[in-house]
Amino acid sequence: MTDNCCETAGAPTMLLACAGGSNAGQLANRAAVELTVEGAGKMYCLAGIGGRLSGFVRSAKDAESLVVIDGCEIACGKATLQAAGIPVPLHKHLVVTEYGIEKNKNFNLDEEDVEMVKQAVNVSKNK
16 A cells, blocks of 8 residues: 555644755755654645645645744745645744754755754644
8 A cells, every 4th residue: 555645634744844945945854854754744745735736735725733844034835835725824834044044055964953953843843
């Protein structure tokens, strides 16, 4: 049996991460990947929502628990959900650069920064 990438019934927290062209976006993405591997949530496709693919949009609208992890204050992930009619205020949103991480083009990610973002997601999920 294969997992349905869009199914949310009984699913853990839906994680939607920026994967932008900076360290901050890549930190958001890496944290979501690691949290998924660890079973603390399940990463879903933000690009599918941006492309208005009906299964992806429906899954996000139906999610009981959703965390948007944006890399920087531009908040592309949040804007993507809002444009698809998904009410982000009902869910959790965090921005990597609000945790003291400076946005740059250094893609050699610091493990301490990855852990900090993961902890922020876990705290955000439980609020």
